[in-house]
Amino acid sequence: MIQRVRGTRDFTPQDMSRRRQLEDLLRRISRDYGYREIQTPVLENAELFVTKSGPGVLNEMYSFEDKGGRAIALRPELTAPIIRFYVNDLTNLPMPLKLFCISSCFRYEEPQSGRYREFYQYDVEIIGSEKAEADAELLLLADDLCRRLGLNEVEFRIGHVGIIRGLLDAAGMPQDRQSELLRLVDKKKLDEARAYMLSEGVSEADAGDILATCQKKGDREVLKGLKGEASEYLERVIRLAEKGGASNLSLDLGVVRGLDYYTGLVFEIDAPELGAEKQICGGGSYALAELFGGQPVQSTGMAFGFDRLILAMEKTGQLAPEEGIELFILAVTPAQSEEMVRLAGGARKAGISTEFDLMGRSMSKSLKYASSRGARYALILGEREMAAGKVLLRDMDNGEQSEIGIGSVVDELRQRLAVR
Amino acid sequence: MIQRVRGTRDFTPQDMSRRRQLEDLLRRISRDYGYREIQTPVLENAELFVTKSGPGVLNEMYSFEDKGGRAIALRPELTAPIIRFYVNDLTNLPMPLKLFCISSCFRYEEPQSGRYREFYQYDVEIIGSEKAEADAELLLLADDLCRRLGLNEVEFRIGHVGIIRGLLDAAGMPQDRQSELLRLVDKKKLDEARAYMLSEGVSEADAGDILATCQKKGDREVLKGLKGEASEYLERVIRLAEKGGASNLSLDLGVVRGLDYYTGLVFEIDAPELGAEKQICGGGSYALAELFGGQPVQSTGMAFGFDRLILAMEKTGQLAPEEGIELFILAVTPAQSEEMVRLAGGARKAGISTEFDLMGRSMSKSLKYASSRGARYALILGEREMAAGKVLLRDMDNGEQSEIGIGSVVDELRQRLAVR
Structure with missing residues (x-):
């Protein structure tokens, strides 16, 4: 027998019935919120992802040389292709651009439970707004989606990279040294983060304050006592989203997503119902267009793991059985x-x-x-x-x-x- | 700017609105006819397609070695993956299996008008029946789909590989020499076909009769005078499909699809409305399961070019504008x-x-x-x-x-x- 490629899946009619139900739900909510569907190719020039994430990404994705010697990759995620599409072809459309897509992505790593080499994402992007309204809008959609999926225990972990960066500025750490610190915080390596700060000349007291801030979690109250634009902005985003009906929001100032292109709001969403594979979403505002050769533009977006949302719908009994014939x-x-x-x-x-x-x-x-x-x-x-x-x-x-x-x-x- | 990979496409919101309308129509008609949706991975072991189509296919598809040295291909078509899926996992399901999928495929050839390196197919397969009813059912769906798409000038070209093979048997050509002849007929190289037959010892008279048969086109009348199971079977398929309401069917006995795994009915559908890129569908009954290491099973299927169907809907004014917000x-x-x-x-x-x-x-x-x-x-x-x-x-x-x-x-x- 000729086998399926390891880490990939075939979907039976029952599987597809379920997947289409989730897709229908995602399209409906996207349209209710005024997002428009787009699609990009599976194949991209590998350069796109290297430009975004650094050469390390080559080890994590399917890439190969085509017959013309060009390095081609199977897209590992959807944000870079969407911004590439925007920069190449969509800059003349009226702003903001509110876009979504539901597509397969590929990663080349050892397959493990719940992680596949071909997987699917629901991706949402707002291009062209730098207002708190845009970030709030994204959180509103995420919150509503979780509610429609029946995920009642869902946990938002919302932060802002500007808060820690502001504290580091005040503590005298040069901006080009801060990214490494954010990476350590992102990985929850707080002891290493402390040592790194001290080695960079941050005082014991400042380092202690910064680490304490990184561990702040809870509702808007945790922003009390923090000064600066970033915390004011974050407070406003949360307030707006709550006015719009979001009921699951909570802050975690240690969420910084360790990648340089994030510029402001950053967040992750967990659904504890799902056990070990509980993170269902990651997102934030970012600047990528200029990296890809376009004019600078502020964007904010998020990606949900499609396969985890299917699991969520299963757990919460939201999936109808496959339709029979009449x-x-x-x-x-x-x-x-x-x-x-x-x-x-x-x-x-x-x-x-x-x-x-x-x-x-x-x-x-x-x-x-x-x-x-x-x-x-x-x-x-x-x-x-x-x-x-x-x-x-x-x-x-x-x-x-x-x-x-x-x-x-x-x-x-x-x-x-x-x-x- | 980082460019899109040559021969691939990005789809704007307007494009996607149209593509989803076609997908919805295809899903609706598939379900009305009792077909169930499945999906297979983009990545397959290259061996799958080489086993089906011979090593030549390696030059026409994206294939590469993964880090383990395995030859991986991006699927160039959907029938082989579906039968691979069937052989591996679906043999215990009640027969017949009526399956469809709408998925992207990849080919690595010079891009040209209307031919993309990443393209989409609507594929329909019936696995497990060797009855004329199964072939008729497929033609009924195809005919109805063309009607729903508003394609009024559509031309079916239906043949049966057994008719020409039967004549070659009678003319004394061994079966293992017949495939080459079918390939010549498929490519409309009738002079070369005649020369080949003569070189293989077929008499002038028989060769003339066979070429005359290959040029027969029209309604069921063209089967008059032909003897043998194949023409009787084909007559029955057409009669059944016409009873079921198919109104566009016509025969073309020169359609033989030059690949060895076709076993009976073969057909192509043209939509002259589309000009040079008029072929919208190809199909036929085939035996592939045993090639892939499974038990023999009779199957019949067809694939429509999704992009050409979109063109068709544009031409016939079937596409609604993108929905706005309220x-x-x-x-x-x-x-x-x-x-x-x-x-x-x-x-x-x-x-x-x-x-x-x-x-x-x-x-x-x-x-x-x-x-x-x-x-x-x-x-x-x-x-x-x-x-x-x-x-x-x-x-x-x-x-x-x-x-x-x-x-x-x-x-x-x-x-x-x-x-x-």
Whole structure:
């Protein structure tokens, strides 16, 4: 047997039914909030991701040389391609651009539980606004999505890279030394962070204050006592989002997302219901357009792990079973085959989802198949009934059968199904 | 600027609105016919496609060695992955399996008009039936889809590889020499086909008869005078499909699809409306499961080019414009920002698709943006009106404005929009 590539997945009809339900929900909420769907290619020049994240990313993604010697990558995430698309083609559109996409991404690392080499993200970006309203809008969508998914224990961890950077400025650490500190904070290596600050000439007292700030968690109260634009801005974002109805927000000033292109708000969302793989979202405001050769533009965005949202919907019982068909038609002998196909054509034309028998099996086997397909009714074409202009209509839920005139099949079914 | 990879595309919001409309139509018709959606990974072991199509395929697809030295390919088509999935995991499901998928595929050839390196297919497969009913069912879906797409000039070219093979058998050509002949016929190289037959010992008269048969086109009448199972089978497929309502079917016995795994029915569909890129579909019945290490199973399937179907919908005026938002809310001064966000939250909760201003621009600029987003109404929050508990509701279609109480915004909009 030829195997599937390790770390990739095939999706059965049941899987796809579930995935489409989540996609439908994501499209609906995106449109309700005025976001527009876009799509970028799976293939990008590897340079795009190296420019964004540094050469280390080459070890974590699928990349290869094409026949022309160009380094090509399978996209590991969606923000860089979207900003690349914006810089190349979308700068003339009215601002702000509110965009979303639901697409597959690829990473080349050892597969482990819940982490696949081909995975899916729901990505949302606002391009062109530097106002607190834009960050608030993003949090509102995230909060509402969690509510619609039934995630009641969800935990937002919201920070602002400017708060720690402001404290580091005041403590005399040059800006080009701060990124390393933010990376240590992001990884929760607070002892190393302290040692790094001291080695960079920050005083014991300042280092202690900064680490204490990094550990502040809670509601807007944790911002009390902090000065500076960043904490005022963050306070305003939270206030706006709460006015808009967000009810799950909480702060964690140690969330700094250790990448240089984040410029302000940063946040992560956990759904403790999901256990070890609880982080469902990461986001923040960032500056990437100029890195990719465009004019500077402020952006803010977030990405949800699609596969984790599916898990969430499973846990909260939000997924309907796969839809079955409405009608299955079978011919008792081959002599009724043409009539079987004709009746199927009529039923389908009337909007009734219909299968007819393709196997020529016994009636009991055919009915078993119909049942496996969730058929609501079966239409049985027997020689004797047909000779009398009749067919047998079987209610697959209770097994009741009744003879109906062959000319009234569609009307009868329409009535029974109270059709669409 | 970092460029997009050559031969790939970004899709704007307008593009995506159109593509989703086509996807919705394809999902709806697939479900009406009882097909179930599946999905396979973008990455496959290259061996899969080499096994199906021979080593030549390596030159036409993206393939690369992963870090473990395994040859990986980006799927160039969907049938092989689906049958691989079936052989690996789905053999225990009740037969027949009626499956579809809508997915991207990749080919590595010089990009040209209408041919992209990343492209999309709508693929339909029936696994497990060897009856004429299965082939007829496929043709019915194809015919209905063309009708729903408004393609009135569509031309089916239906053949059966068994007809020419039967004539070659009778003319004494060994079966292992026949594939080369079918490839020549498939490429319409009839002079070379004649020379090949003569060189293989087929008589002048037989070669002439065979080439005449390859040129037969038309309705079921063209099968008159042909003997053998294949032509009887084909006649039955067409008769069944016509009973089921198919109205576009026509035969072309020179269609043989030059690949060895086709076993019976073969067909192509042209939409002359599309000009040079008129072929929208290819299909047929085939045996691949055993090639991939599974038990033999008869299958029949077809693939439509998604991009060509979009073109078709454009030409036939089937595509609705991108949906706009229902409401845009703006604050005349920052003092009304919180109320703006609060009202947006209420409207969204009521199912009204809503944006609020993220830019803090002048009213006229904000209204221009709202108009670009297709907003049906704008809600204007001015200081004076707000002090009196009022806001201004503007009908964006005709510019009429009226003051309404701030507490009745949602009710008023619901009435006006006769909401969902």
